[in-house]
Amino acid sequence: MKTMSRRKLITTGLAATAGASALAAAAKLAARYGLVPPDHGGLYGVGETLTYASQRLITRHTMAREFGRGQISKMPFANGKRPRDERYLQLEAAGFTGWQLAVDGLVANPGSFSIADLRRYPPRTQITHLACEEGWSYIAEWTGVPLAHVLNVVGVLPNARYVVYFSVQKNWWESVDMADALHPQTLLTYSMNDGDLPPAFGGPIRLRVPRQLGYKSVKYLTRLTVTDNLSNFGKGLGSASPEEGYSWYAGI
């Protein structure tokens, strides 16, 4: 082994200090510009942060690919089981007329919307790809109202940073940052392939976030909460997914 010269020791020390300070400065900047995901801690936090920060910078306004009608999958796959509890079955039997989507948190006018209310807003239809983290996928046509429209109706306050959304399925709740919440393709969908959104696919209402994996597209939405701080929700990791070991940001 060679002995390290004093000069080399000093240079290495200085380089290490400079590197560490540069990293600290980068981390501070990243936090300031909202480039640090809520699940940035732990063994894989560096990878999560690199992915989220780089993709947030590149994809703030990019559009998910949209397809032609001929590319719609003839056999879409509804993953998981539809709710079977009595309350859901009652609402379904009544054509979901009693379904309410509550919107609260950092908004000027908290409110609650029925499916009919949402259908009165200008709709958007898009044919997009839904990819599950397991590896399978399908393409379908979804119609709904952009989440941005509903957020405008309730008046999002300027300090809003995230929208947290909840399902009747208690263990499935997610959140997205404002870039995704206000993205024109982020839809509160109530139709799929020319019909009402079937219960197996999340009916009566599912949030579609087509630039992220399927688990961000939560089914059976009941409540949206606008917030500036995710630490008050669950274990503070942003959503249920990181609590199970999955990334909060699922753009991959």
Added chain:
Amino acid sequence: MLEAAPVSTFVRPAVEVAERPRHAAVVRITHWVTALCFGALLISGVEILISHPRFYWGEAGNVLTTPLFVLPIPASRSSVPTGYGFVLPDQNGWSRALHFQSAWIVVFTGLVYTIASLLSGHFRKNLMPSRADLAWRPIAAVIINHWQRRQSAMADARSYNVLQRVAYLLVIVVLFPLEIWTGLAMSPAIVSAFPFVVTLLGGQQTARTIHFFAAVALLLFFGVHVEMVRRAGFFDRVRAMTTGETPTPSERT
């Protein structure tokens, strides 16, 4: 740092060490970082794969669609029909996190390696096969040499033969970039910014299938690579790739 190790028989006099290391420091470091990442990517990749061991061609595919092929293995999700009466434990959470973190490290390592190699002429000098070697006769000679298990002695310890050069270039220039490309093609966010990443391949499911085959090719390379290193003298070659030292002829028995 102070030289504290006692002089033992294992410490060779400095004069015997070749003046130039067998492998440049950047090659040695990037080799082992990549090897570590490859292991992590392989293990996590297999874990992710078993949650859906079916492959498709084109844009979309799921359990209701006709697959291109199905691996005859059990799955970690009950929604996949495998013919097995049991479901493997779901390990996708940490597997995905490890996969992408390792991918980031491999990309940075690859960048350092590529830039350093272009600057030093490593590709040109050590990896590009000479025009004369790219003919049947020299290639056949190398194959026969290997077949007869003849040690090419010190010649191969100092430089790569034509088959090694072709294999290493294939891994560095084709397989790793293809894994990165097909990996990015599966990212819904990346393809929203750069749709050609997936459309050039023909679809997200095609990208996944190519990703799998390139991984199989890398695994085959890994197997052959380790076997060749074993035949050439495992500890000598591992030492050459770690410290840069090559045994001198007097050391060989």
